[in-house]
Amino acid sequence: MLRPRRTSLFLDLVLLAFLACLAGFITYRVTVHLDYTWHWGEIPQYILRHDRQDGRWLPNYLLLGLFTTLRLSVWGGLLALAIGLAMALARTGRSLYRQLIARTYVQLLRNLPPLVIIFLFYFFLADQVIPHLELDVRARQAGPAVRSLLSLLLAEPGSISAFLSAVCTLALFEGAYITEILRAGIESVDRGQWEAARALGLRRGQMLRHVILPQAVRRVLPALAGQFISLVKDSSIVSVISIQELTYQGSQLMASTYLTIEVWVTVALMYMLLTYPCSLLVSGLERRLARRT
């Protein structure tokens, strides 16, 4: 490891002082010239509220939004990984038919703005496909234990359809990028690895699972993690289809309280709370894996 150089300490301090001044100036402008009165004291109650009847603390709009964002990201991420893996295997496989399907999928999804995809898929999936499954009805008819499990893992019984549409849309969209990342990983594995595995008599599935994918995934792990962090952030666009995730809750709250800056700063911090630990986790994982190869 290289030791960090200390020579530019003075310049660093100047830079820090400059940034502090800038922050102070902006706060001053907002307070004095925008005539903005800060009400930071109002914010906590929108995160946690005290229920008078129960005498308990319950999550309020912002925290509920954070939970929904988390659920969207986890399910969307898992589904996107599954789609991405299937498509990457199709793209690197021998069947021309599957290659073309995968290529079409990637080109289509990568060359459209996410917002347009969201609207397209939402109105198709949500209107045409998912209601026919009558998930909302089934969820409402389920026992209380199942219902509370569903609301913990997915969404309230009444909004499961909308939630699933949002998850599918996000997963389809992010899956295209994951396809390309995994494809690059698979193609970066030396041809000799395939040959050695083939010469030992392994079948294609066995080669992929035991020889190629472990190496490929290891190499693209940083990119995959970056894509997952993107997914967490991109999940904010489903607010346009009224999924009550963090951004949606933020805009609702802003409309009703006019605490514009406080609300959005809080929302930003809450997103950081989700994404920053992901970044840390990945750099830790990378260091552990780097020791082997």
Add this chain to the structure above:
Amino acid sequence: MSGEGQGDIIIARGLNKSFPGPVQALADFSVTVRRGEVLVIVGPSGSGKSTFLRCLNGLEEVDSGTIVVDGIPLDENERHRLEIRREVGMVFQSFNLFPHLSVLENISLAQRLVRGKSRARAREFSMELLARVGLRDKAGSYPAELSGGQQQRVAIARALAMMPRVMLFDEATSALDPEMIGEVLDVMRQLADDGMTMVVVTHEMGFAREVSDRILFMEQGRVIEEGTPEQFFNSPVRERTRAFLRQIL
């Protein structure tokens, strides 16, 4: 056809193979290998030696011709292909060990996946093979921690783990530093002494002279000369062979 007895384990007839480019890799190439025989193939680079080895276990497709290994025809049937690969071990110039697996796992993987052995039994046999190549103490190491010679010995153990009937060596010592060539050749020599059928593509003329039963000189995808080591080195018939030997000896 005449001269094909029960003792023939590899029968290749009329192989043709061309890659984009002027030279044909294999041109009406035929060869038979007897059980227990050590066949060394020599020739200038680009003469089709490696292509022949790679065709033998289906890593490369021939354009025309037939290959039969231990009675199994190498054809479009994927089952035959897998069966042949199970019977034929291959050692590559660039080792091609699996870098994400330990030495022990490298050797055990195919035993478990292809031969269906339990983890414990695969491990037991792997340790036996590691002892044979003199690397028992490296079972837990990863390929990147080994020298080239050690990696190639592990690669040989990995191929032997399938209990193959034939071993193919594709310039197994060409990527090694000179001081490591000996340790790999020793393992190969020991294997030959144990009666393994081997087809060896190599530039090591010392090894060819001492260990082989038959030497085949190839150029432009054809057999130029074929004979016992004594014939080949002491009284080559063809002028091209003599020129080749003058260059390398």
